[in-house]
Amino acid sequence: MSPREPLSFQPHHEPCPEPSHDHEARDRRVRHVVATALTPKQREAVELHYFEGLSQSEIARRLGVTQQVIEKRLHGATREGRRVGGALAKLRVALATLA
Numbered sequence: 001m002s003p004r005e006p007l008s009f010q011p012h013h014e015p016c017p018e019p020s021h022d023h024e025a026r027d028r029r030v031r032h033v034v035a036t037a038l039t040p041k042q043r044e045a046v047e048l049h050y051f052e053g054l055s056q057s058e059i060a061r062r063l064g065v066t067q068q069v070i071e072k073r074l075h076g077a078t079r080e081g082r083r084v085g086g087a088l089a090k091l092r093v094a095l096a097t098l099a
Helices: 021-037 040-051 056-063 067-075 087-098
Strands: 077-079 082-084
Touching: 021 040, 021 087, 040 056, 040 067, 040 087, 056 067, 067 087
Parallel strands: none
Antiparallel strands: 077 082
């Protein structure tokens, strides 16, 4: 999976025929993982990007930071030849237990 590949909990825009208890339970677990596995700044970026649908540039403007800061919060940074930090990497690990 590439570092910029969307997570499986990305909002789905097609209507569901009827709400499912399984989907509601999964959504609660995903939101719990987001709330507990990330730093407050990472959580804010993830919620704005995936749950509210804002672009990285829109998030940056809203928070008063650069787009590069938001990209690092979501995807991490490369240090000494390896990727460190980043909300999406943390979420992949935490969400693997929900599959």
